[in-house]
Amino acid sequence: MILAAASLAILVALTLGVIRALRGPTVFDRVLAANAIGTGAIMLLALIGFLAGRPEFLDIGILYALLNIIATLAVLKFFRYGDLSHPGGEEPGGP
Amino acid sequence: MADIQEMAGGALIAAGAFFYVVGALGLYRMPDVFTRMHAVGISDTVGVGLLLTGMMFLAGFSLVTVKLAIILGIILFTSPIATHALAQAALHEGIVPMGVGTEVLLGPGARRRDRKKTKGARKARAAKRRKRS
Numbered sequence A: 001m002i003l004a005a006a007s008l009a010i011l012v013a014l015t016l017g018v019i020r021a022l023r024g025p026t027v028f029d030r031v032l033a034a035n036a037i038g039t040g041a042i043m044l045l046a047l048i049g050f051l052a053g054r055p056e057f058l059d060i061g062i063l064y065a066l067l068n069i070i071a072t073l074a075v076l077k078f079f080r081y082g083d084l085s086h087p088g089g090e091e092p093g094g095p
Numbered sequence B: 001m002a003d004i005q006e007m008a009g010g011a012l013i014a015a016g017a018f019f020y021v022v023g024a025l026g027l028y029r030m031p032d033v034f035t036r037m038h039a040v041g042i043s044d045t046v047g048v049g050l051l052l053t054g055m056m057f058l059a060g061f062s063l064v065t066v067k068l069a070i071i072l073g074i075i076l077f078t079s080p081i082a083t084h085a086l087a088q089a090a091l092h093e094g095i096v097p098m099g100v101g102t103e104v105l106l107g108p109g110a111r112r113r114d115r116k117k118t119k120g121a122r123k124a125r126a127a128k129r130r131k132r133s
Helices: A002-023 A025-049 A056-079 B001-030 B034-058 B061-094 B103-107 B117-133
Strands: none
Touching: A002 A025, A002 B034, A025 B001, A025 B034, A025 B061, A056 B061, B001 B034, B001 B103, B001 B117, B034 B061
16 A cells, blocks of 8 residues: 555656656756656666565666666766767867 | 564655655756755655665565665665766856856856846846846
């Protein structure tokens, strides 16, 4: 019972995150919302795994948690340097 | 014993879901990027921590508990990294946090890039400046 209620709460939170990702004025709002949606997906996965009595879903949750940070950093680096293989540090056209 | 375990787990999960929704509400309602990051911090620490701890109580001592602890550790370690990178990228892009002067964070001569560039917005700013002086 409490698991279903918590899943519903996470779904509401995911909806709010999706709305922010669609409306976010800057790209950083969208990246932040994508990060929050990823975390919410992990939580929903774990809760539904417990709800269905199959906690083996948690392996997928670990994978999502690892991918989430990589995706965020990759998107941020791409928008800052315009190239994922850029060594970083120096600005492309700056001093 | 098992009853107490389930009750404690249920209470922790309920509290975690509450904090998670509060954080998401902040993500939706807050006025600018940095304040939204602050709101997401709630759901990424308290919300996730309480939810996963409650599920650990429900699972008892098994491999599932170890997996939940691994997820909790990964999220607790990577969420500040992501937030830090995001805040640094936003500041570098020239977005100014609300309530802080441009010169404080970016040095003198920094430009504001988050202003609206339409004609109406420019006129409104000019009117405001005239009113102040």
